[in-house]
Structure formats: structure tokens, C-alpha cells
Amino acid sequence: MDKKYKTIAKLGMFSKGLIYFLSGILTLMTALNLGGSTSGKSQVFDFIKKQPFGMALLVVIAAGLVCYAIWRFVQSIKNPEHIEDDWKGKIKRVAYFLSGIIYLVFSFLAVRHLWSSSSGDGGKSVLSSLSPTLFTILFILIGVALIIKAGYHIKQAYQKEFMKRFSISDRKWHKAAKNAGYFGFYARGFVILIIAYFFLRAGLYSKKNEVKGTKEAFSFLQESDYGTILMATAAAGLAAYGLFIILLSRYRRFDA
Secondary structure: OOOHHHHHHHHHHHHHHHHHHHHHHHHHHHOOOOOOOOOOOHHHHHHHEEEEEEEEHHHHHHHHHHHHHHHHHHHOOOOOOOOOOHHHHHHHHHHHHHHHHHHHHHHHHHHHOOOOOOOOOOOOOHHHHOOOOHHHHHHHHHHHHHHHHHHHHHHHHHHHHHHHHHHOOOOHHHHHHHHHHHHHHHHHHHHHHHHHHHHHHHOOOOOOOHHOOOOHHHHHHOOOOOOOHHHHHHHHHHHHHHHHHHHHHHHHHHOO
16 A cells, blocks of 8 residues: 555544543543543533644644545545455445544534634534435434444454454553554444434434534433433543544555
């Protein structure tokens, strides 16, 4: 595989991992009453912007997210890892393409935070232009897609498939990294299931203000029975997932 694609992929993975790690840590601090805030990606960008050299760091992260989006497009279109051309392979490549679009949106959010400290409600203004029928269909489809994605992460954790992508079997910290990934993939799948519930509810009941993300998923956990324990566990898992991606961005395999 072309070396430039490997470099783009690794830079993108590092940025992705950093965002998940910070999101998990900030939310975990809230659950433990140590400060912080219930955090989604937009709140992470706000946090980064307020740090020393935050503007420069935000530019780097935005560039990293663009790299990750490019890598997903490369996986989808050029297929450098030789994904099989059966129906499973085609679905996987379409998923990679959609993932690339999503991370381009995240990079746009990071760039927007360079000029504005507020997350804004541009998404809501777009949603308000949709007809009720189109809105219902769109968000039910998104909800179903998220359920499938959550199931994929849980399957990867259960079968420990995520370790196949990395060459670390000879490293001393192999077991610690595997446990972090195991915990992290379960937690990410769990959080995605909650977000899927929000989208399905928004679509079925046509309540446009019900559309929510990671921040609201943590708030939903906090308000439930055993909320602090659930939120802390999910937040720690998300931080573990981010740390797993950061640590292993260097060791990603590209030969399978």
C-alpha cells in the first residue's frame, strides 16, 4: 500500500482517538464530581480551544479528522486492503464512505470553533426545512443504521476481532491494550445504541428537538436509575476506546 495512505490513516486515527479520549475523561470527571462537563464532540472542541495553544491544536485536530475522512474514502473507493467483493464487502465499503462524510462534518465543526465559541444550531435550521415524511424516513434509517453499527462494535468486542487490525502481539503492553479496547468497544456500542434510540424516537414521533448525540446520551444515563455509576462506566469506556485508538495508531496493520 502507498506509504502516504498509511500516514494519512495513522494521523486520522490519532485525532479520532484524542477526541473520544477527551470526551470520555470530561464526562467521567462530571460523574465523579471532579469538574468537567457532560461532553460530546462539540464540547470537546470548546475545551481544546480554551487550552494554551488551543487554536493551533484545534487546527491540527481538524486536519487529522480530514485525514481520517480521506482514509475512509480511500478504503471505500480504492480498496487498498482488498476487501472481498461480495455483499458483505460492498456494505462495508459503503459504510466506510459514509464514515468519511461524517468525519468531514466533524472537521468542519472543529474549524468553525476557530471563529466561534458556541456550537450553534445550524443543524436544526437544516432539519426545519425537511418535510415531516422525509424527516421520519431519514431519522428512522439513521436510527437503524446506528443500531447496526452498535451491534458491529459489540460483536468486535465479544469476538475480540478489533485486535486483528494491529501488530502488537510482541509488545509488553499487549494485554493492557487489549483490555482497553475490549472495554472501549463495548462502551462505544452501548452509547451508540442510546443515540439510535433518540433518532428512532425523533423519527417516529416527528419531534425535531429530540435529535441528540453523545452529550445527551450521557445525560440520559445520568438521569436513570444508578445514573452516576452507568454514566461513569460508559464515560470510562469511551476514554478507554480513545486511548486504545491513540496508542495503536502507530501499529495499525494494512496487509489484511
